[in-house]
Amino acid sequence: MLNQRALNYLNEVIRRGSLRRAAAYLDVDASALSRQIKALEEELGVKLCERHGGGMHPTQAGQLLVHHFHTQRAQEEAVLSQLMELQGLTRGDVRIAVGEGFIADLIARPLGDFMSTFNGINVEIRMAGVNEAISLLKDREVELALLYAPPVDPALYCHVETCQPLDLIVPPGHPLCTLHRPINLNDLLPWPLGLMDNPFGMRQMVNMVAHHERVHLEARLHTNSVAVLKNFVRSGIGVTFMPELTIIDEIERNEITSLPMKYSLMNDARAQIVSLLGQELTVAGHACVKHLNKGMRFFSSNAPRLLR
Secondary structure (H helix, E strand, O other), X not given: OOOHHHHHHHHHHHHHOOHHHXXXXXXXXXXXXXXXXXXXXXXXXXXXXXXXXXXXXXXHHHHHHHHHHHHHHHHHHHHHHHHHHHOOOOOEEEEEEEOHHHHHHHHHOHHHHHHHHOOOEEEXXXXXXXXXXXXXXXXXXXXXXXXXXXXXXXXXXXXXXEEOOEEEEEOOOOHHHHHOOOEOHHHHOOOOEEEEOOOOHHHHHHHHHHHHHOOOOOOOEEEOOHHHHHHHHHOOOOEEEEEHHHHHHHHHOXXXXXXXXXXXXXXXOEEEEEEEOOOOOOHHHHHHHHHHHHHOHHHHOOOHHHHO
């Protein structure tokens, strides 16, 4: 039987990148932590981590053990949650990574309904772009992630997927509204453009289309905030890209207009609820997926303009 404390220590050293940071996080003495890992290495006869570039990195054997540790812990959490369900108890924690574009839809009603229905389940929400959200899943920091326009990744399992095109959003009455056709990238060149930063799915999709079309887009505003981009457009300063549901309230108040783009890559953009492939969800996690699938407009059906 592997020493679970030593496995936990190894996991934190690799996750934090140093013995000192791992010891501080675990609130243990660094020398005690080092001794536990050393004893595990001697027991197994293999090196588990090495120092490279000022940080601790796992060997192949270390990666294998940490993967085993995460799998074992996830299976244990799933079994314990199932045992509680057999007793009529629905308790636990759900950790979710969420892009800012989903927040209004999530907070509007589904999150409150979920917490009222399952008052024994605690929810932790981590704001993250698509790249960070996937990393959080792989590091087992979260159980679920809500992703927009994610890259294809064989390590992820998709529970729910809908089509949510990436549209151009402009102030009402903008000259681009008079074109009465799908917009192409060259149409945008005269207008100030705002873009999300590179770690976000919306920006990555725009980059791919611009590269394919050989159009150089010069953004006047770069940000990691959906709210900043909304205000950038609403105030009449410039234009940007967002899925319709992210700005549905502003559309209904006639503060922002959504225009379709001509590119199939943008019109086929997907929103997904994902977890890590091979990691069994807890009962709380399964309940959360079902609730978000039913309650969030992003996941209950395709984009409103497609349905129209």
